[in-house]
Amino acid sequence: MTAAVVVGGGFYGAMIAVHLRARGLADVRLLEAGSFLMHGASFVNQARVHGGYHYLRSFTTAYRSRANYARFLARFGEAVVGFQAVYALARRNSKATPRQMERLCADIGAPLEPAPPQIAGLFDERLIARAYLAEEAAFDAGRLARIAEQALTEAGVAITLGAEVTGVEADREGVRLAVRSGERERPLDAGVVFNCTYSGLQRIAGGAPLGLKHELTELALVRPPSEFEGLGVTVMDGPFFSCMPFPAHGLHSLSHVRYTPHMSWTEAGERDPYAVLDAYPKASRVDRMLRDAARYAPVLARSEVVESLFTVKTVLTRNEGDDGRPILFERHPSGRLFSILGGKIDNVFDVLERLDQEELPA
16 A cells, blocks of 8 residues: 555645655655646646735735745745736726735735836826836746656655546545556555645545636737836736746746636536536637737737647635635545645645644554
8 A cells, every 4th residue: 555645746746745755654656647747737827926916805815925935936946037027006997906005015025116117107007006016936837847856756756647546435444546547447545645636626536515616718928029028017906917927938928817717617526627628619819818908008019929828727716706815625534535726836835834734644
């Protein structure tokens, strides 16, 4: 019997596997259904290392982001790329005011100062109330994956790629996994299992609903005009947009609150999110993203569209109102199966600290 199995080779799965070895578990195995580690949600996202600015309506998420920001840079600095971060608040249809933003940043200790004229001038002053310089960074998902792989190797974690978990049976004695590799399916027994499959959480966890909402999303990659080189802009807090460096491709990502989500549904166990993604026609909405973004920052109209990345984004339904991104940490009644969902990549430190509070079964 394997002491611990982590299902899902994204960033969270990798870091949890390394942490389990550090806690003294002698035999830890990581199963990933794909051909590479960190090929899914860990790669297809904004690549933002959050500094707290994004969560004006969720103090807890903003505070934890700020606390984890320096920790992430210290631990994974080789994968981090700095840029000039700008946050701008819209005059109309915004759910926050400049005063609220300034107060939140003061409360969580996030540096904030008015944008200089050459940056403030990129925005249409009729639509933007105020623009600020902030302190944030982006990560290169390729570099981060290499750091994670090195950490797994050094920790002695056994990695199996192309291994899809098709069934789970957990009781107080242990967990039996049904694992498919190619055409072959075999059982794998484990003392404890960590379900880190992101959009596939409910399928493996079974039982009571975890309260998940899935969105099929489009992240557009563009080559911005020269004025945006080394610049990342987020207009908030409402149906607005973000355009920031995407280091893994040497481009900028463009996302829009209204147009990035193509469809959504609440998890009920009857649909495989990845099968829905595969079947979706993936007609791009980048023209609408750019058209609306250019209303606020006119120079973005000169951006060159390169491609779009489609993925499934999974969030907790209970936080739709405040846009918070807490972690989900659920323990199966058997005590031997955990389901874990991190809202943001820097949440990983909170997950590991939460894990340390659990007594693992022998």
